[in-house]
Amino acid sequence: MLLIFDMGKEGSARNLYHPSHVDGSANAKASWTKKNYQGRYVSPANGLLVHGMKNDPASFGTSKAMPCMKRQMVICKHLRMVAFVVGLMCSFFLLDSLMLTVIHHISFHNGPGPRKSKVPQEVRSRFDDMEKTEKIMYGRLISLASTALAKNGFQHGSFAQWEEPEQAAKWRPCADKQNLVHQEHAKKKTGYILVSANGGLNQQRVAVCNAVAVAALLNATLVLPKFLYSSVWKDTSQFGDIYQEEYFINYLKDDVNIVKELPSHLQFLDIEAIGSQITDMDIMKEAKPMYFVKVVLPLLLKNDVVHFLGFGNRLAFDPLPSNLQKLRCKCNFHALKFVPRIQEIGSLLVRRIRKYESGLTELDKYLLGSYMPDAPTKGHNISGEPARYLALHMRFEMDMVAYSLCDFGGGETERRELQAYREIHFPTLIMRIRNNSISPEELRNLGRCPLMPEEAALLLSALAFKRETYIYLAGSQIYGGQSRMLPFTRLYPNLITKEDLLSPSELAPFRNFSSQLAALDFIACATSDVFAMTDSGSQLSSLVTGFRTYHGRGNAPTLRPNKKRFAKILSENRTIQWNEFEERVRKMIEENQRVTVRRRGRSIYRQPRTPGCMCQAPNRIPSTLL
Incomplete structure (x- = not known):
């Protein structure tokens, strides 16, 4: 409410607002007087005109009018006083609300920003939005995180967020060593296995490696896998659009026979009609090897062909002969290489994230192939930007939510x-x-x-990542859009996606192919200095984690929250102090980073520290190529 006062010669305050704004009674309205342009007051109750000088006899008329006029002046005086008091109270309420808003705003934005933003203004503006549209559930903790980020980079903390535990370096890849499968490879083939894998990039990858193991188990010939079209992913990409076909066939030639298509005499066979089509509904999840020997092998011997339609996670991790387990690792971590155009744009993407030619790792060597940037002079930093970046897979899409x-x-x-x-x-x-x-x-x-963006920001804040940290966001279809991302970007403004770093013409060949776009995210996440996830159950997060474990040489940390424990911590958001919040979150992450051998039944694609896949080495292996 806006209050306007007219101060007279004697300092009395005259409220010029209509009293109906304060008191809607008929009496208040009837006794109101308005000041005209000559300094007079008009009383609508009796039509009298009252001049400002009370000792002017001409102003008052007869003496009979004097008592009436005095009563009216007393009433007006009281009304002005009431209006003044009510207006004063409203002012206090308004001022109180304004002060609370200002305090919240200052608390939320407290602290200086980075000295020099690493993200161009046009990139950051994509996340800017009206303050009123912001969706936030943990306002108090976000304010505490903002204050903590401003305290000179968490000088009091000692959490080694950029490093893996020392024991991680004692494990090295060994799935590419000589396998025993090839000794059975020369036997007469039992038939042909067709696989039509469903899902997105990562689910298809799992299906391909499982199919390789089943073909070796049954001594069958594997036809190069096909990818099913999904109404969710809407991607027509086939194996050869994503992976190098010839490399795949040749790399595994000593372990399993792979051909590009069925022989001519089987190409027009109605496989479903002869009972050789097996869907995911026909096979239990994580079926044991004996199922394939008892059920699938007789069909192969009878019809010379079997078609697995779907074939998601249909082969158990245990029990499985060690040579087949090793073959699955060999397929996933060595045989499946992205096609050159994905490697080329992936290399361009990584270089632009890092903003200089960084030291090259085994992960770079495998994922980028011949498109690796030239190794820079030791210690040379072209752009002056920090060498490290964090990749975040935020699984907060519409379907997940x-x-x-x-x-x-x-x-x-x-x-x-x-x-x-x-x-x-x-x-x-x-x-x-x-x-x-x-x-x-x-x-x-x-x-x-699923963790919301603001929860992910709180997690990174508690782990001592500075406000200036360069963060690559895998996937960009966050449910709620910009308003949902605002709490995150206010704490961590240097957030970018592949759409920010690659031009429209560079992205054009991949635009309508979600699996190929996912391959670029896979590269950016796998080669990052730190990989963080919000959902450990996601296929991308699982495969990237395993890939970094296998090829990372003990220098590729992954941050994985325990969502149940994190939910318990966040449930105390109204009372918990920031120091306690930090301590509990760090303890949770450290426990999930412990270096352990894969437990029985767990995925070898996510946890490759298992006999036949990785081997323990006594000494640490250098992290960069010289």
Whole structure:
């Protein structure tokens, strides 16, 4: 409310607002007087005109009018006093609200920004939005994180966030060594195995390696895998569009026979009609090798061909003969190399993230091939930018958010939007909800909700990553868009994606191929100095983690939160102090970074520290190529 006062000669305050703004009674309206341009007051109650000098007899008329006029002046005086008091109280309320807003704003933005932004203004502006659209659930913790980031780079902390535990360097790759499978390779072939892999890039990769192992198990010839078109991924890419076909065939030639297509006499065979098509519905998840020997082998011997339609995660990790386990590792970590055009743009992407020709690692050598940048002079830094960057896979897309059944602070509008998405894309989930519902609060406490961008920012803040840290975001379709990302970018403004660093013409060949775009993200994440994830169950995060473990030589740390423990910590957001928040988050991450041998039943693609895949070495291996 805006208050306007007219101070007279004697310093009395005259409120010029209509009293109906303060008191809507008929009496107040009837006794109101307005000041005209000559300094007079007009009383609408009796039509009298009152001049400013009370001792002027001509101004008052007869003496009978004097008591009436005095009463009116007293009433006006009281009304002005009431209006003044009410207005003063409103002013205090307004001032109080304004001060709270200013304090919150200052607290949130406290601290200087980086001395020199590493991200161009046009890149950062993509994340700018109106303050009022910002979605935030942990305002207090975000404010504490902002204050902590301003304290000169966490000088009090000692968390080694850029390093792996020392024991990690004692493990080295050995899946490419001589395998025993080739000794059985010369036997007569049992038939041909076709595989049509479903899902996205990473799920297809798992299916291909499992198919290689099954072909070796059954002594069959593997036809180069096909990729199914998905209405979700909408990608028509085939094996040869992503991976080097000839390299794949030749690298595994001593272990399994691979051909590009079926022989002519089988090409027009109705495989489904003869009963040789096997879908994911026909095979239990992580089936044991004996299933393939008892069920699939007889079909091969009878019909000379078997078609696995889908073939996601359908081969168990244990028990499995060590030579087949080693072959799966060999396929995943050595035989599947990206085609040159993906390597070329991937190399360009990594160089632009690093902003200079960095020291080259085994990860660079494998993923970029002949497109590796020339090794720079030791210690030379062309651009003056920091050498290191963090890659973050933030699994917060629409499908993940909707499937989780969690609440993310968007109110009724968000709930309706997510429910509509579920009804279209997850009809079976809708039926499950009706039969066994669980509240969003319970889901969050159990750690079943995907981490929001602001939660990811809090995680990095607690781990002592500075505000200036250069962060590559894998994938850019964050649910909620810019408003959802604002809490993150206010703490970490140097955030970029492949769309920021590559020109439209450089991205054009990949634009309509989600798996090929995912391959670029895979390269940027795998070659990063630190890789952080928000969901350890995602295929990209799992495969990148395993790839960094296998080829990283003990110099490729991965940060993986325990979502249930993190949810417990965040549930205390209204009372927990920042020092305690840091300590508990760091302890959680350190426990997940312990170097251990793969446990039985766990994925070798994510945890390759297992006999036949990786071997222990007594001495640390140099991290860079000389």
